[in-house]
Amino acid sequence: MSRLQDQLSRALEFLAAQQNADGGWPYLPKKRSFPEPTCYALLALEQAAAKVAREERALAYFTGHSVPASALTLAADASSVDNWGTTLAFFTLRRLKLGEELNQRYLRHLLRVRGNLIAPGASAALKLNGQLRTWGWAMGTASWVEPTAYALIALKSQGMSAHERVKEGEAYLLDRACYGGGWNYGNKEVLGVVLEPMPTTTAFALLALQGLESGQEVIARSLAYLERALTEHSSALSLALGVLCLDAWARPTERLLDKLLGRQQADGSWLSNIHLTALAALALQTRVSRKNIFKF
Amino acid sequence: MTRRHFLKATVSAATLSTAACRPLSRAARDYNPLSLVARVTILHASSYDKNLSELLRQGMKNHRLDVRNKRVVLKPNLVEYTASRRINTHPLLVAAAIDCFRNLGAREVIVADGPGHQRDTEMLLEVSGLGDVLWSERVQFVDLNIDNIYRVPTATQLTTLQELWLPETILTADVVVSMPKMKTHHWAGVTLSLKNLFGVIPGVCYGWPKNVLHWHGIAESIVDIATTVRPSFAIIDGIEGMEGNGPLHGETVNSQVIVMSENLTAADATAARLMGIDPQRVTHLSYMQELGEPLAELRIRQLGERLEDYRREFRLLAEFAHLRG
Numbered sequence: 001m002s003r004l005q006d007q008l009s010r011a012l013e014f015l016a017a018q019q020n021a022d023g024g025w026p027y028l029p030k031k032r033s034f035p036e037p038t039c040y041a042l043l044a045l046e047q048a049a050a051k052v053a054r055e056e057r058a059l060a061y062f063t064g065h066s067v068p069a070s071a072l073t074l075a076a077d078a079s080s081v082d083n084w085g086t087t088l089a090f091f092t093l094r095r096l097k098l099g100e101e102l103n104q105r106y107l108r109h110l111l112r113v114r115g116n117l118i119a120p121g122a123s124a125a126l127k128l129n130g131q132l133r134t135w136g137w138a139m140g141t142a143s144w145v146e147p148t149a150y151a152l153i154a155l156k157s158q159g160m161s162a163h164e165r166v167k168e169g170e171a172y173l174l175d176r177a178c179y180g181g182g183w184n185y186g187n188k189e190v191l192g193v194v195l196e197p198m199p200t201t202t203a204f205a206l207l208a209l210q211g212l213e214s215g216q217e218v219i220a221r222s223l224a225y226l227e228r229a230l231t232e233h234s235s236a237l238s239l240a241l242g243v244l245c246l247d248a249w250a251r252p253t254e255r256l257l258d259k260l261l262g263r264q265q266a267d268g269s270w271l272s273n274i275h276l277t278a279l280a281a282l283a284l285q286t287r288v289s290r291k292n293i294f295k296f
Numbered sequence: 297m298t299r300r301h302f303l304k305a306t307v308s309a310a311t312l313s314t315a316a317c318r319p320l321s322r323a324a325r326d327y328n329p330l331s332l333v334a335r336v337t338i339l340h341a342s343s344y345d346k347n348l349s350e351l352l353r354q355g356m357k358n359h360r361l362d363v364r365n366k367r368v369v370l371k372p373n374l375v376e377y378t379a380s381r382r383i384n385t386h387p388l389l390v391a392a393a394i395d396c397f398r399n400l401g402a403r404e405v406i407v408a409d410g411p412g413h414q415r416d417t418e419m420l421l422e423v424s425g426l427g428d429v430l431w432s433e434r435v436q437f438v439d440l441n442i443d444n445i446y447r448v449p450t451a452t453q454l455t456t457l458q459e460l461w462l463p464e465t466i467l468t469a470d471v472v473v474s475m476p477k478m479k480t481h482h483w484a485g486v487t488l489s490l491k492n493l494f495g496v497i498p499g500v501c502y503g504w505p506k507n508v509l510h511w512h513g514i515a516e517s518i519v520d521i522a523t524t525v526r527p528s529f530a531i532i533d534g535i536e537g538m539e540g541n542g543p544l545h546g547e548t549v550n551s552q553v554i555v556m557s558e559n560l561t562a563a564d565a566t567a568a569r570l571m572g573i574d575p576q577r578v579t580h581l582s583y584m585q586e587l588g589e590p591l592a593e594l595r596i597r598q599l600g601e602r603l604e605d606y607r608r609e610f611r612l613l614a615e616f617a618h619l620r621g
Contacts, residue, residue, distance in 0.1 A: 027442035027500075034442070034500055074461070074501060075447065084503070116511070137503025141511055144503065146415075185413050185504055191482055191613070193545040196378070200416050235419035271418065275442070 007261055008288050010268030011281040012048050015041045018274050019054060023061030025274050033061055035072055035085030039092040040278035043293050044285070046096060059099050062089055066102060071109035083113060084137050084147040091154035095293060110135075110151060111165060115143025127189040132172040134165075144186045145201050148172055152208035157296040161211055173205050174218055181221025182229070197222075199229045203241035207248055207294045214249060223249055234259050236270040236280055243283035248295040257287060327452055327523055329588030334562035335359060337600040338570070339554040341535045348392030348554075352531065353399060355556050358599045361529050364401035366470035369438075370394065371527070373476045373492050374409045375543065377423040382536045382548045385475050387429040389533045389554070393475060394433050408465050409495045410440030412505050417441070438465045441499035451523040454516035454583060457508075460524055461501040472496075472527040474560060478534035478551065478567050480542035484514050485578045485616050486571065487543045488564040489530035493521045515579035522560060523587065530563035531556050534570065539610035546611075553606050561589035562596045569593075572609030574621030 018025055018041070024033025025041040042058050045051070067078050071086040090106035093099050118130025134143040135151045152169045160166055178188045182197025183205040189195060206222055214220065223246070230242045239260040243253045260280055263270060270276040286292045337358045339351055370393050372385035394405050407430060414420050417439045421427035430437050443463035450460055466472060476492035484491050494506060494517070502508045509517035532555040540546035553570060557563035561584040565575040575581045575591050585591035612619060 031444050036500070074445070079459075080447075080501075082501075136507065137499075138501070138508045141503065141507040144505075144507070146504070190545075191541060193541060198414060198416070199419075200414075233416075233419050233423075235416050235422065237416045238419055276418075 004257075004261070004284060004288050007264055007268075008281060008284040011264065011270075011277055011284065012045060012268075014268035014277055015045055015274060015281065016048060016050070016054070019057065020061075022064065023057035023059070024065075025278075027275050028273060034074075035065075035082055035089055037274040037278060038062075039088040040282065041274055042092055043095060044278040044281040046293075047289070055096060055098055059093075059102075062093065062099060063102060066105065071106060081109075081139055083135065083139055084150055086110060087135065087147065087150045087154050091150070091157065094154070094158055110154065111163075113139065116141060118142060125191065126187050128187060129172075129175045132168055132175060134169045134172045142186070143172060145173065145176055145183045146185065146204050149201075149204035149208035153204075153294060153296075156208070156211065157294075170209060170212070173209060177205075177218045177222065178225075180225065181218065181223075182225035183222070197225055197229075199226060199233060199238040200241050202226050202229070203238075203245035206245050210248055210296060223251065227251065230256055234263065236260065236263055236273075236276045239263070240270075240276065240279040240283040243286060244279070244292060244294050247283075247286040247292050253283075253286065257283065260284075327587045329590075332590065333595050333597055334557055334559035334590045335597045335599055336555060336557040336559070336562050336566045338566065338598065338603060338606060339556065340552060340601050340606070341554055342552050344386050344388040344535055348389055349395035349399070351554070352392055352396040352556070355554070355600060356396065356400065359529070359556065359558050361471070361558055363397050363471055365403045367404045367406070367468070368397045368402045368471045368473060369465060369469040370397075370405065370407045370473050370475055371409055371466075371492065371495060372407065372426070373487075373495065373533075373543075374411050374420060374424060374426060376411075376413055377420060378544075381544065381546070382477065382538055383479075383544055384424050384426070385477050385533045386535065387425040389531070389535065390426060390475065391429045391433055393473065393531055394429075394435055397473075402471075406436050406438055406465065406469075408438040408440050408443075408463075410443075410463070410497060410499055412494060412499070415441075415499070415504050438463070440465060440496055441504075443498060445498050445501060448524060450520040451526070452520055452587065454519045455509075455512035457512055457517075457520060460521065461498055462525065463496060463498050466496045466525060471529065472525065473529045473531060474527045475531045475533065477543075478532050478537035478553075478555070478571065480539055480546055480571070480610055480612060480616070482541055482543070482613060482615075483510075484518070484580065485619050486564070486568055486573060488532055488567050489527070489560040490518050490522045490564055490580060490584070493518065493525055493527065496525060497521065515583060518580040519583045519587070522584070527560060529556070529558050530560045532563055532567050534567060537571070537610065539571075539612075541613060549608070549610055551606065551608060553601070559590060561585070561591055565591045565596060566598065566603065569603055569621060570607050572607060572621055573612075573619045577619045577621075
């Protein structure tokens, strides 16, 4: 455990040192801030020293990049609304109990936006239910697996599991699951070709479907796929998300954690990437402090 | 009638003779084409085991690209990986291009892409074999999906986007080289050096997939990106191409060519002809012609191997049968 704690401490030190002057975190050191690394860095550092000052600065980042009537943006104007960034920010601020007024706006945005309808002809060709309108990455696009999963995780972790948008989101994920289990980025079939699942989207979709029976066929197949896929792949993103997902579903994660630890760099990071390092730190916390921010 | 509609209406009847004689649309008048006549080189390469670096160097002698003391960004096609399918630009061709541009005096060579489906770029680099090449060549890879971004007005307005978020690595490069795989494409007909530019669009703004571009029209988005980014050169990997249900699920074609040009439209037109496709029937290529770029054979000076010696009909999905030249 001490090795784990030591490696986690070094990851957190790396993350704490990367906060930009605007309060956000970049994907890579000394670059501009983005919502995703900002959210995961804040969550990873939840119990770390200098919490108040760090979170105040981060709140300034979120406030400065939000438009009054709407959501989080990339450039503080209404034409650059960041759909999925808003979802992650909502999840993060709620978890940290920060910026309640801001967060109410984010929640309104989250419940208002919907992916586009898919025309019946295209739905038939893609073998999907195009009437299910959940969440897309950007405004004015179709619904996609990962942003839908983010929204479900955010809403369900706030006790909104019975909300009609959540129910529709769950139906969407079940509809889009690959035939053999797991999830591709959006479709299970295109023009007659069956698509293969991906570890990262599968991990998020499974996290989003917590609460469903683990024995349900889609869940059981997807967990089996993920465990199988993670024996073949050793990238930091897949391993970290794999640990967070399998831990939430009460599956063993020791070997994955070992592989993840083996890839940490001397500076405490994973590939000098704040996003990866924050997710890896969150994965290590499932063991060190028995805390899984995605478990609800 | 909007500029976009006008352009669309005029493009459908585009031919060499009419393109040369017809007054240009407003969008075309605003846009300054790269060249009236473009040089395109076809190189023969029977496999990736050959000395591709030397072959590229020989091919470069036909072109005026000066990379001395410049920062060169190579943009391969890195989408997904399936062992049985030739989806991505072959790593050995990327290695050869790195070597070639270094030998031609480039100050720095970087490889960059923003994979369109897969967020796990580390995994993609690993399984595709490109990671090994980058390691052995000591070349930096930039994930354009998470690079610094800047908002840039589009040079043309075939979409209603008006502006594009573009990565710093592309905007600050002295030379951008589009290095696609020669493939059919189930939405765009073909994916070559112009369509390959979807990969410069950052996922952090547009998602995985970059679905904003689909809703704004794939052909129209290709043109707005290409005219805004204006890459300097194309090297098309047609040593092994893909036919049928490309860009991911088609079959391998052993076409044994590399196509090079400083004009991406002309490079793609030649590659399309090599695939047995009439480039004038490919929507985004016909748009480029409308903007004044060389598409017709009379405006392309073909160098290297003879096109007709390497032309083979790539199998097309039924929806794209009309593209056959």
